Amino acid sequence: MGVGTFIFVSVIKIVVAVVILLTAVAYTVWLERKVVGHIQNRWGPTRVGPFGLLQPLADGIKFIFKEDLTPPHVYKSLYIAAPMIALTCALTSISVIPVGNWVTVSGISTPLQITDLNIGLLLILGVTSLGVYGVALAGWSSNSKYSLLGGLRASAQMVSYEIALGLSLVGVLILAGSFSLHEIVEAQAGTFWGFIPRWNMFQGQFVAFFIYLMAAYAETNRVPFDLPEAETELVAGYHTEYSAMKFAMFFMAEYANMITVACLATILFLGGWKGLPYGPAWLQDLPVFWFVLKVFCFLFLYIWVRGTLPRFRYDQLMAFGWKFLLPLAIANLVITALVVALKG
Amino acid sequence: MLHLILFLLFGLVCVAGAVNLLVQRHPISSALSLVVVMGALAAEYLLLGAEFVAAVQVIVYAGAVMVLFVFVIMLLNAGEEERTQGSRVAMLIGIPGMLVGSLLVAWVLIQHSGTRSAAVGELPGPPKTLGWLLFHDYLLPFEVTSILVLVAIMGAVVLAARPESAQRTGRES
Numbered sequence: 001m002g003v004g005t006f007i008f009v010s011v012i013k014i015v016v017a018v019v020i021l022l023t024a025v026a027y028t029v030w031l032e033r034k035v036v037g038h039i040q041n042r043w044g045p046t047r048v049g050p051f052g053l054l055q056p057l058a059d060g061i062k063f064i065f066k067e068d069l070t071p072p073h074v075y076k077s078l079y080i081a082a083p084m085i086a087l088t089c090a091l092t093s094i095s096v097i098p099v100g101n102w103v104t105v106s107g108i109s110t111p112l113q114i115t116d117l118n119i120g121l122l123l124i125l126g127v128t129s130l131g132v133y134g135v136a137l138a139g140w141s142s143n144s145k146y147s148l149l150g151g152l153r154a155s156a157q158m159v160s161y162e163i164a165l166g167l168s169l170v171g172v173l174i175l176a177g178s179f180s181l182h183e184i185v186e187a188q189a190g191t192f193w194g195f196i197p198r199w200n201m202f203q204g205q206f207v208a209f210f211i212y213l214m215a216a217y218a219e220t221n222r223v224p225f226d227l228p229e230a231e232t233e234l235v236a237g238y239h240t241e242y243s244a245m246k247f248a249m250f251f252m253a254e255y256a257n258m259i260t261v262a263c264l265a266t267i268l269f270l271g272g273w274k275g276l277p278y279g280p281a282w283l284q285d286l287p288v289f290w291f292v293l294k295v296f297c298f299l300f301l302y303i304w305v306r307g308t309l310p311r312f313r314y315d316q317l318m319a320f321g322w323k324f325l326l327p328l329a330i331a332n333l334v335i336t337a338l339v340v341a342l343k344g
Numbered sequence: 345m346l347h348l349i350l351f352l353l354f355g356l357v358c359v360a361g362a363v364n365l366l367v368q369r370h371p372i373s374s375a376l377s378l379v380v381v382m383g384a385l386a387a388e389y390l391l392l393g394a395e396f397v398a399a400v401q402v403i404v405y406a407g408a409v410m411v412l413f414v415f416v417i418m419l420l421n422a423g424e425e426e427r428t429q430g431s432r433v434a435m436l437i438g439i440p441g442m443l444v445g446s447l448l449v450a451w452v453l454i455q456h457s458g459t460r461s462a463a464v465g466e467l468p469g470p471p472k473t474l475g476w477l478l479f480h481d482y483l484l485p486f487e488v489t490s491i492l493v494l495v496a497i498m499g500a501v502v503l504a505a506r507p508e509s510a511q512r513t514g515r516e517s
Contacts, residue, residue, distance in 0.1 A: 078372070118470070122399035129407025133379070136411065140372065140418045148418065155415050159408060179471060 005108060013114050014095075021094050025255040026056035032303045039307035066244040071142070074241065078141035083242065083249035086134025090256035092127045096120035097263045098182050099291045100273045111182060112273075112288065120181040121173070124264060125166060128219065132158045134253065135221075135228065135238050142241035150237025153314065154228035157218055160321045161225075165215035167329035168208040171336040172200050172268045185272030195278065199271035204339065207332045209269045211325055216261040218321065220254060223306040227314055262298035263291075270294050351391050358384035369425045371417045375410060382406040396471040 030045065030052065037044025045052030070079065100112035117123055132155050139151015173179065176187040190198040201209045218225040229237030239250045266272060275283065275290040312320070361380035368374045382405040389398035478486055 078376075117395075119395045119399045122396070122403065126399055126402035126407060129403050129411070132407070132411050133376075133414070136414055136418065137372075137376075140414075152415065152418060155411055155418075159411055159415070162408070 009108060009110050010114065013110070017094055017114055018091065021091065021256060021259065022252070024259055025252050026060070028255050028258065028299055029059070029251075030056050031299065032306070035300070035303045036307045039304075060248075063245055063248040068244040068246065071144075071241050073143045075141040075143065078137050079241075080246075082134050082138035082141060083239075083246045083253070084134075085137065086131060086253040087249045087256070089127050089131035089134060090253035090260070093124045093260040094256075094263075096123055096181055097260070098185060098267065098272065099263075100288050113182070116180060116182045119179045121169065121179045121184070121268075124260070125162075125169075128257070128260070129158075129162060131253070131257070134250075138242070138250070139238040142238070144241055146235045146240045147238050150228045150234050150240070153234075154221060154238055157221070157225065157227065157317060157321075160318060161215045161218035161325070164211055164321060164325035164329045165219060167326070167333055168211035168215060169268060170333050171205050171208045174333075174336055174340050175200060175203060175205070181267050181272075185267055185274065188271040189274060191277045197271055197274065197277050199269065199274070201269040204336065205269060205332075207328065208336075209265075211329050211332065212265060212269065215321075215325060216265065217302070217305070218317070220257045220261055222254075222258065222302060224309040224312050225317060226311060227317060230311060258299065258302055259295070262295045262302070265298055266291060266294040347391060351388065354384045354387040354391065358388065369427075371422045371425070372414065375413045375417060378413070379406050379410045382410065392469075394469040396469065396474055 033055070034044040034052070045055040048054040048058045070076065095114040096117050098111060098113035098116065102109055102111050104110075135158070136151045136155040139147045139149070139154065142148070142151075172184065176184040178184060178187070188197075188199050188203075192198060192202065196202050217223075221228050227237075228234075229239070231237075234240070239247055242250060273288065273291040275286065358381050361377045361384060365374045365377035365381065368377060382401060386398040386401040386406070389395075389401060
């Protein structure tokens with residue numbers, strides 16, 4: 001492939017990925033309002049378009065035309081930079097997520113991801129760990145007590161749960177022997193006894209999957225770990241002082257992070273784009289369908305949990321992370337390593 | 345060629361961040377400059393073909409250590425640095441002194457290491473090679489370091505734990 005073709009293909013992939021991600025962000029918000037509405041025996045959005053489907057569009061227009069208020073007491077440069085950092089870090093991770101295998105269009109063969117890095121997983125971990133700055137700086141630069149408390153809670157929580165999250169992934173890495181997300185999915189091909197798919201979740205990483213799930217909820221600041229923006233005590237936490245598009249950027253960052261986490265769970269534990277091993281052949285080979293289906297299930301689970309569970313208390317949150325998840329993750333890592341070593 | 349330009353560019357960013365760290369008066373600005381330095385260093389590692397080290401640099405230093413720095417500064421609500429007569433004297437002596445020192449170091453390095461520059465990919469970069477080196481060739485230094493870290497952790501726990509008498513009565517000492 002020549003340099004020109006390479007750049008052309010890359011630009012197309014980047015544009016498509018970003019547009020799909022932003023649309024997915026908008027419609028995850030819609031889905032959340034709808035599902036939580038039905039859980040609480042309400043209708044959710046119904047007025048704008050059929051089933052309220054145009055609601056995200058209306059919300060977007062509203063955010064753009066709202067007054068962009070900058071309170072007089074903030075540290076201005078950091079106050080403006082914080083939402084940008086949060087959104088940039090949230091959108092960057094999508095660049096290494098593979099949604100399917102290689103495809104060939106008119107003689108040009110390319111993987112269905114923006115780029116296949118050999119340290120793809122580490123890139124995602126690095127970028128999400130930088131995303132903490134957006135939240136922490138927003139809390140600090142707003143110069144308000146609610147924001148500061150929210151920012152402090154968020155950074156402490158994200159740093160603590162990052163450790164359990166990272167350790168839960170190491171088992172998968174040992175099984176796959178690579179950091180490349182593409183190769184991790186490829187390592188999950190095939191079945192056990194012809195009917196259980198060889199996904200990492202069924203390869204003994206069952207515990208790791210649940211550690212990842214819980215740590216991921218904490219990393220994205222979602223219920224039941226949404227203490228950084230606990231509205232009953234902190235107004236809105238770190239984004240209390242933000243309005244209009246700056247607030248929308250935090251909002252989009254949160255949902256983009258949710259989608260990234262769901263994609264990662266799909267790739268690492270549920271076999272990525274690999275379908276179920278039964279059913280008609282054309283169904284098994286649908287390229288992006290299985291990936292989207294699995295990600296959708298995760299997002300639905302996210303919303304379901306939000307509609308069901310109450311919030312943790314802060315000391316419970318820290319105790320749970322450090323005293324339960326972390327030792328469990330280490331135990332899982334040791335056992336996985338032992339099993340792999342004994343198998344040779 | 346592009347490699348060299350990028351390398352110099354990130355080197356420049358790195359030095360600029362380091363200088364900004366010293367110039368800034370507010371601790372948060374200084375800490376964020378240090379984050380920039382760490383990020384630029386990671387980019388340099390990446391350009392040298394050490395992708396794993398680059399990723400770890402970002403995750404550990406920029407993503408964890410510096411977040412804790414920022415966290416502590418936020419928690420203590422540290423104010424702006426004050427400039428006194430002493431700091432002016434330090435600046436007058438310190439800047440020339442630092443320039444002379446760094447020139448000396450650079451001179452010694454160029455004189456004694458041979459001026460050959462390392463090619464991309466010459467040093468171990470992939471995680472597999474690195475892991476082999478770390479857990480095979482350099483196992484003893486690795487284990488010694490881990491004991492050192494363990495000692496540091498235990499020291500931190502001892503220092504941070506409340507004295508027993510305060511725990512019994514349930515009051516802060």
